[in-house]
Amino acid sequence: MQDLSSAVAVVTGASRGVGRGIALELGAAGATVYVTGRSVDASDAPDELSGTVTGTADAVTDAGGDGIAVACDHTDDAAVAALAERIDDEHGRVDVLVNNVWGGYEEYDETFDAPFWEQPVERWDAMFDVGVRAHFTTTRALASLLFAADDALVVTISSGDGDRYRGNVPYDVAKTADDRLGKAMAYELRGRGIASVVLHPGFTRTERVVAAFESTGEAVPETAHSPAFVGRAVVALATDPDVFDRSGDVRRVGELAREYDFADVDGTQPEPFDLDTPEL
Numbered sequence: 001m002q003d004l005s006s007a008v009a010v011v012t013g014a015s016r017g018v019g020r021g022i023a024l025e026l027g028a029a030g031a032t033v034y035v036t037g038r039s040v041d042a043s044d045a046p047d048e049l050s051g052t053v054t055g056t057a058d059a060v061t062d063a064g065g066d067g068i069a070v071a072c073d074h075t076d077d078a079a080v081a082a083l084a085e086r087i088d089d090e091h092g093r094v095d096v097l098v099n100n101v102w103g104g105y106e107e108y109d110e111t112f113d114a115p116f117w118e119q120p121v122e123r124w125d126a127m128f129d130v131g132v133r134a135h136f137t138t139t140r141a142l143a144s145l146l147f148a149a150d151d152a153l154v155v156t157i158s159s160g161d162g163d164r165y166r167g168n169v170p171y172d173v174a175k176t177a178d179d180r181l182g183k184a185m186a187y188e189l190r191g192r193g194i195a196s197v198v199l200h201p202g203f204t205r206t207e208r209v210v211a212a213f214e215s216t217g218e219a220v221p222e223t224a225h226s227p228a229f230v231g232r233a234v235v236a237l238a239t240d241p242d243v244f245d246r247s248g249d250v251r252r253v254g255e256l257a258r259e260y261d262f263a264d265v266d267g268t269q270p271e272p273f274d275l276d277t278p279e280l
Contacts, residue, residue, distance in 0.1 A: 002239040004065075005030030008091045008149075009238075010083075012074055012138055013101030015039040016051025017206035018157060021227020022098050022234050023056050027065030029235050031096070034087060035060065036072040050207055074101045074134035077141075084141040093148040096238050099138060099156040099178075103130025104171065105208060116169035127174040135181060146194055153238050154189070154196040156182040157230070158250070161200070161275040179250050186248035195247040197237055201230045202254055202273030223271070229253060229264040236260035 004026060011023040015037035023033050037053045053069040060067030070086065072079045087094060104127035111118060135156055139146075146152040158178035159166065166172040182198035189196055203209075203224045213220045233256045237243050240260070254272030256262075263269050 002029045002235050004096075004235065004238060007031045007095040007238065008034075008087070008093055009096035009098065010034045010036065010087070010094055010138075010142065011098040011100055012036045012072075012134070014056050015053050016056075017208065018201055018204055018227045018230050019098070019100040020051060020056045020059075021204075021229070022100060022157075022231040023060050023067070024063050025228055025231025025235050026096065026238070027060030027063035027067060029239070030065055031238075032066040032068065032091070033057070033060045034068045034070055034083070036070045036074070036083060037101070038071065038073050040069070040071045074138055075129050077137055080134075080137055080141045083138075084145065087142070087145055092145070093152075094142050094145040095149045095152050096234070097139060097142055097146065097152070097154045098234060099135035099154065101130060101134050101138075102157070103127060104174070112168060119168070119170060124170040124174075127170050128177070131174050132177045132181060135178060139185060146189075147192055150193075151244070152194045153243055154182070154185060154194065155234055155237060156185075156196070156198045157201065158182070158198050159200055161252070161273060163279045164275040165277045165280050166275065167277060182250065183248050190247065193244065195237075195244045197243070197246050197248075198250040199230065199233060199237075199256075200250065200252045200273065201225075202252065202270055204230065225253070225268075225270040226265050229257070229270065232262045232264075233257065233260075236262055 009026045009031045013019040014023040014035040026033050035053045035057045039052045057067030057069035072083050159175045186196035205224045233253045252272040257269050
């Protein structure tokens with residue numbers, strides 16, 4: 001049984017989706033988990049999607065950890081600073097930081113697959129502001145708390161498959177930037193004994209994905225995995241005594257499942273995600 005009962009974790013953007021799955025798995029391993037996001041109650045959820053930081057924090061506690069809900073807009077630097085101050089007051093350190101918060105899907109429509117000259121500029125802004133920039137500013141704000149921990153871990157959630165094109169220019173550039181951010185932070189954290197790993201989930205059965213398929217009457221592909229599968233990868237990394245050897249890595253969840261021998265909630269071990277797109 002993986003034990004994180006002494007660990008303090010932060011999962012950004014954990015109201016629903018991958019972030020929620022990660023927070024619950026950290027809770028199941030016994031961690032104290034700060035759950036951040038903008039959705040405090042159901043009326044805050046975008047596009048009528050379910051999920052709030054309060055609900056996730058309660059579920060973390062039910063799973064065996066200690067869930068702490070924090071309303072935080074990660075595009076608001078003052079709110080991020082307040083998050084860091086609160087954690088410092090309450091625990092004085094962060095052992096695991098998961099940069100998961102993400103924007104860009106809120107206005108998903110037929111233009112998402114359009115060429116870049118037909119893409120709304122607002123989509124670029126959302127993907128970088130509620131993504132790359134938020135990951136940078138959050139890690140920056142929590143850096144002193146990571147330094148205060150022993151063998152801390154930063155996980156940045158990204159997406160992709162090697163150098164293959166991700167199918168949308170703003171998305172491709174933002175996720176490539178996330179990959180580089182994780183690697184660059186690993187370089188600068190090397191002297192602090194802090195590992196920085198970038199994690200690529202596969203096709204995930206998030207609330208948004210399920211709703212999208214339901215709207216068309218189609219079934220979610222069987223190759224999709226649960227958000228918990230990503231969470232189990234994070235737990236595996238967080239409990240690996242040699243995780244520093246992986247610092248700077250960009251890894252797919254399916255690869256780590258085979259290396260650490262964990263499975264999805266249905267007992268399967270989905271294949272590492274492959275994109276059927278050209279290499280750039």
